[in-house]
Amino acid sequence: MKNIKLKNIKDLIILSAILVIIPFLLKNGFYYEIVILCILNAIICIGLNLLIGYAGQISLGHGGLAALGAYITVILTTNYAFPALLSLFISVVFMAIFAYVISKPILKLQGHYLAMATLGVGIIIYITLNAQANITGGPDGMGVGLFSVFGYAIDTNLKWYIFSAVFLILLIAIFKNIINSPFGRIMRGIRDSSQAVSSVGADVAKYKSYVFVISVIVAVVASSMYAFFSGFISPGEASFNRSIELVVMVVFGGIGRIYGALIGAVFLTVLPQMLTSFEDYETLVYGAIIIFVMIFMPKGIISLFDRFNKAIHANS
């Protein structure tokens, strides 16, 4: 019995070990920034993957939704002097309700139409954030105060790193449980056949909404954290490009796999930094790499690890 339990959390142990080692390898603040951005992107992608990969519903508006949540947190903290944690809580509750309400009409759509509708939501948010300059600072963005938890300020890179790494581990543990629960089974069933799921008594619309809300909550928390970490937020976070980037990370890493989303997020966050030496051709190379990977690894980067795993098991 004990062995089974250990086997189930093997991946979490490995990930924790990696996360513990990483700070020793980071030479300066810039690397810290990249790594923390990787983790926070990974968190958003793991949440988004629950919607795209497991429940089979596309969202091209997650950048917008995440940014709206982050703005609410930031505005409450900076302009109204709310404690950071309380503003985050208010923002999450508000965005959960907001996501639930918009999911009702939107998730009735399928395929291209769903993509269009979520795209619309993202763009509306982007325009609103740009236009309401007196509250949001407009296109120039706004500065963000310190993040403190019950009086304890999270102010150094290392603190931020630990904070986000713990969040990542907890999130993966929780999501693994959800995916394998009766709730998760319904969610995964919807991707293959919503008829089948409703024929066994589950309200498909309700479950789609739940998953949408969960993915939005996760995105809001992570992007609020990023705003506090970087001390700055701009409507760029809500842009169409950002939403696309998140979806690409999920697909690039491996759709419908928790670690696929993680790897995709890490890879595509680090890649642009590594390509800076290409200067003018950076975007070109970036695009070429994505195309190359999608042609030869349609199941994402994670399929590379699968092959590797298979080879090891075949030899032993």
Add this chain to the structure above:
Amino acid sequence: MLIVRELSKKFGGINAVDDLSFNVKKGTIHSIIGPNGAGKTTLVNMITGIYKVTRGEIYLQKGDLANLPPSNDDIKDMIHGVRENITNMPMHKLVHKGVCRTFQHLEICENLTVLENIMLGFNRFMSKNIFLSSIKSKKITENEQKYEYEAIKYLKIFNLEKIIYHKASSLSYGILKKIEIIRALSTKPRLILFDEPVAGLNPKETAEVSQIIKEVAKDGLSVILVEHDMKMVMQVSDEVTVVNFGRKLANGTPLEIANNEDVIKAYLGTKYVKN
């Protein structure tokens, strides 16, 4: 068990189902046959809430009174709680009233294992609370184990215990058809609708499925069977309703139907009688 009264469905100007009435008695197999396009699947889709009913009503008899002959006084019966109007009730709600179905075209979750597909059926008895799920509470785990045990028991009855951990996408059509039937049964229905359960199956599989359907009815479940395989229909049915152009052509025991001249002309063909 089920009372279908003057049911009609219009698609544009076409009457797919026109003024159709019949009753399904408890513990019987009631077959609905008819030529292609007669409105059989439309009828099943209306009963299971997939299509909105244009006109007419569908009632479900409740509890122990399910085998009483239906009275014509709907309102009185409903007041006494004997029957419930289930017209236009969505499919997922019907399951909780004890009505379940299978589909003409497979509706299987391909990326789930066989066991998970069956467990979907048991899902309605399990807690789906998201917070309890996320911490994998004791209640969730215990329930999961309990129903997993039961799912494996079901699979054993159908000799499918060897493939419980196989992904559904890797299995043959015949096996998936059976899995769909088991999934429907695992919701523990009182009335089950089979929409062409043996279409595309080989004779051996057909015989197996016929046997399953017979045993299901023996256990007290009511069955509505839509099928083209006349041999099977005549073997298993207690009552047959023949539909043509959305209208009821005849109703009776298999023997009566096989000898009904209208039915022979419209559907069975003269050859069938000679054989």
